[in-house]
Amino acid sequence: MNILDRIAATKREEIALKQLVVPEARLRDSALMQREPASMKASLSARSYGIIAEHKRRSPSRAVINQALTVQQVVRGYTAGGAGAVSVLTDGTYFGGSLEDLLLARAVTDLPLLRKEFILEPYQVLEARAHGADAILLIAALLEPGQIEALAGQARELGMEVLLEVHDREELDKSPLGSADMIGVNNRNLKTFEVDLATSHSLAGLIPDTALRITESGLGKPGELRELRDSGYRGFLMGESFMKQDDPGKALKAFLKTLEA
Numbered sequence: 540m541n542i543l544d545r546i547a548a549t550k551r552e553e554i555a556l557k558q559l560v561v562p563e564a565r566l567r568d569s570a571l572m573q574r575e576p577a578s579m580k581a582s583l584s585a586r587s588y589g590i591i592a593e594h595k596r597r598s599p600s601r602a603v604i605n606q607a608l609t610v611q612q613v614v615r616g617y618t619a620g621g622a623g624a625v626s627v628l629t630d631g632t633y634f635g636g637s638l639e640d641l642l643l644a645r646a647v648t649d650l651p652l653l654r655k656e657f658i659l660e661p662y663q664v665l666e667a668r669a670h671g672a673d674a675i676l677l678i679a680a681l682l683e684p685g686q687i688e689a690l691a692g693q694a695r696e697l698g699m700e701v702l703l704e705v706h707d708r709e710e711l712d713k714s715p716l717g718s719a720d721m722i723g724v725n726n727r728n729l730k731t732f733e734v735d736l737a738t739s740h741s742l743a744g745l746i747p748d749t750a751l752r753i754t755e756s757g758l759g760k761p762g763e764l765r766e767l768r769d770s771g772y773r774g775f776l777m778g779e780s781f782m783k784q785d786d787p788g789k790a791l792k793a794f795l796k797t798l799e800a
């Protein structure tokens with residue numbers, strides 16, 4: 540079984556159990572349902588380099604990235620450091636994250652928040668909204684085109700935006716691209732964990748202008764971001780390069796300074 544199938548199986552089990560403990564009605568009662576979501580697309584577009592800075596403690600490809608800092612420390616740092624948006628991994632099994640991390644992030648920033656999760660069911664979209672997310676990630680490799688449309692429609696009804704992630708031309712061709720506010724090209728192959736920025740360069744021209752182009756994973760050098768910007772990308776999803784530093788927010792601030800110099 541490849542990693543994506545394994546993740547999907549774990550998630551389905553997890554969702555079925557969670558629905559028993561926290562039914563949808565409870566989620567709808569969350570005080571955060573009253574909050575007006577912010578536009579991640581607008582926030583990223585307003586900057587020459589819209590950085591989506593990610594909170595990531597560990598990953599399947601790297602056992603420990605940073606376990607020393609609290610979510611609040613990281614997210615406050617990202618906010619002060621000039622991020623355009625913040626991504627919070629909520630998957631526990633593979634990334635050591637949680638929905639509580641999303642809540643804690645919400646409590647300390649006004650920046651748009653992306654719930655970084657393997658979303659398969661409508662329940663998870665409502666869960667994202669109830670815990671303070673402004674946008675959700677939908678991964679084309681995990682979903683049928685009809686599911687993407689349905690989940691994106693639900694996100695829109697709840698006032699959230701959608702970042703649709705693709706990794707190759709086949710996924711771009713089969714996906715309902717009109718459902719997405721932002722289209723992200725993941726430079727990391729989720730089956731092999733190999734990273735190649737050429738993935739983003741080669742797919743840029745195939746992304747419709749209706750969506751904001753985002754490049755994801757393996758980013759760390761200012762020169763690489765300048766080249767990707769020239770290819771049409773306006774959003775840059777970065778985790779490890781900041782998280783592996785003692786002060787991720789300070790690292791982001793220094794990075795943006797070099798980039799904009």
Ligand SMILES: O=P(O)(O)OC[C@@H](O)[C@@H](O)c1c[nH]c2ccccc12
Nearest residue numbers: 725755756757758776777778779780
């Ligand atoms: O830490 P990096 O290499 O900067 O990557 C961040 C982000 O792109 C990556 O965490 C990611 C992109 N798509 C995902 C889907 C699921 C889990 C994680 C991801």
